[in-house]
Amino acid sequence: DQQVKQNSPSLSVQEGRISILNCDYTNSMFDYFLWYKKYPAEGPTFLISISSIKDKNEDGRFTVFLNKSAKHLSLHIVPSQPGDSAVYFCAASGLAQGGSEKLVFGKGTKLTVNP
Amino acid sequence: NAGVTQTPKFQVLKTGQSMTLQCAQDMNHNSMYWYRQDPGMGLRLIYYSASEGTTDKGEVPNGYNVSRLNKREFSLRLESAAPSQTSVYFCASSAYRGRSYEQYFGPGTRLTVT
Numbered sequence: 001d002q003q004v005k006q007n008s009p010s011l012s013v014q015e016g017r018i019s020i021l022n023c024d025y026t027n028s029m030f031d032y033f034l035w036y037k038k039y040p041a042e043g044p045t046f047l048i049s050i051s052s053i054k055d056k057n058e059d060g061r062f063t064v065f066l067n068k069s070a071k072h073l074s075l076h077i078v079p080s081q082p083g084d085s086a087v088y089f090c091a092a093s094g095l096a097q098g099g100s101e102k103l104v105f106g107k108g109t110k111l112t113v114n115p
Numbered sequence: 116n117a118g119v120t121q122t123p124k125f126q127v128l129k130t131g132q133s134m135t136l137q138c139a140q141d142m143n144h145n146s147m148y149w150y151r152q153d154p155g156m157g158l159r160l161i162y163y164s165a166s167e168g169t170t171d172k173g174e175v176p177n178g179y180n181v182s183r184l185n186k187r188e189f190s191l192r193l194e195s196a197a198p199s200q201t202s203v204y205f206c207a208s209s210a211y212r213g214r215s216y217e218q219y220f221g222p223g224t225r226l227t228v229t
Binding site for chain 2 (some may be wrong): 007009029034040041043045046049089091101102103104105106107108111
């Protein structure tokens with residue numbers, strides 16, 4: 001049972017245009033959502049997050065939108081740059097035992113930004 | 116500031132062999148995690164440790180054991196490696212600050228079991 005879904009395995013956009021990466025989740029108990037970026041042969045790095053009490057969070061060229069009623073979030077990158085080419089993972093968070101949080105990851109979307 | 120370090124970076128094992136993957140963090144984080152990444156499967160949680168002295172199973176714990184040696188170190192052991200354990204393994208850590216969720220990942224260990 002996949003709780004976090006990224007239905008597009010890949011996305012290709014032109015440099016300077018907008019990239020929109022989508023993510024759906026099924027568990028309404030998730031209360032925090034994150035996007036991670038991963039380059040080949042490196043570990044994932046945190047990009048941006050959003051609390052379930054918000055519907056938008058912006059950080060420079062990156063904006064995450066959350067639609068709780070639809071259980072859907074999206075990452076917008078404007079303008080897209082070739083260095084943004086990477087795999088993007090959507091993750092959802094809920095409290096685990098002992099007070100830590102567990103992240104549930106989607107399968108990732110490979111973004112290619114063409115010069 | 117090294118962050119999260121993992122050793123080794125690469126390893127080839129034969130079926131049935133055992134090995135331990137090492138992970139250490141220097142950020143004084145309470146929580147640590149082990150994930151595996153397989154093509155088309157995203158990141159799946161194997162085990163996690165909320166704090167020193169505690170460990171819990173994640174989504175795919177079978178065939179693995181873990182040890183939280185101290186606050187800095189969290190190791191993952193394969194007692195009898197199987198080809199299905201061929202994967203890239205990532206260690207991560209995070210700080211518990213009420214509702215802090217950001218996890219920091221190591222560079223990964225690429226394991227091949229033949």
